[in-house]
Amino acid sequence: MRRSATRIAAGFAAALVTSLTVALPASPATAGEPFKSPDTGLVFYSSYPTEVVGRQATPDGVCRPVPADATWLLAWSGGFGSVPGYRTPDCSGEASELNNFHSWPKGRYLTYKAS
Numbered sequence: 001m002r003r004s005a006t007r008i009a010a011g012f013a014a015a016l017v018t019s020l021t022v023a024l025p026a027s028p029a030t031a032g033e034p035f036k037s038p039d040t041g042l043v044f045y046s047s048y049p050t051e052v053v054g055r056q057a058t059p060d061g062v063c064r065p066v067p068a069d070a071t072w073l074l075a076w077s078g079g080f081g082s083v084p085g086y087r088t089p090d091c092s093g094e095a096s097e098l099n100n101f102h103s104w105p106k107g108r109y110l111t112y113k114a115s
Contacts, residue, residue, distance in 0.1 A: 085109035
């Protein structure tokens with residue numbers, strides 16, 4: 001059941017971003033890797049929905065910095081289960097799950113661990 005929900009959410013996200021790509025004009029100020037669907041691994045996006053600001057190929061449980069411009073992420077592939085985000089630079093303290101298809105204010109999370 002959970003796998004079905006994940007696939008449905010990923011399909012919905014791809015459809016949403018694809019429709020936003022058509023609806024939103026390209027911005028000359030946007031400097032980042034362009035969106036592609038389907039993508040691979042864990043992909044961080046900026047508030048401009050088609051700009052990739054970071055990625056991770058496979059989960060490893062290592063504390064990593066959240067890309068500074070990231071406001072949401074999507075686990076396209078690679079077996080990512082949990083992606084807790086932290087407001088501290090060393091992955092300590094209270095964590096919030098980032099891999100549940102929601103966004104956050106830019107700079108809210110400093111680090112994450114993907115497993």
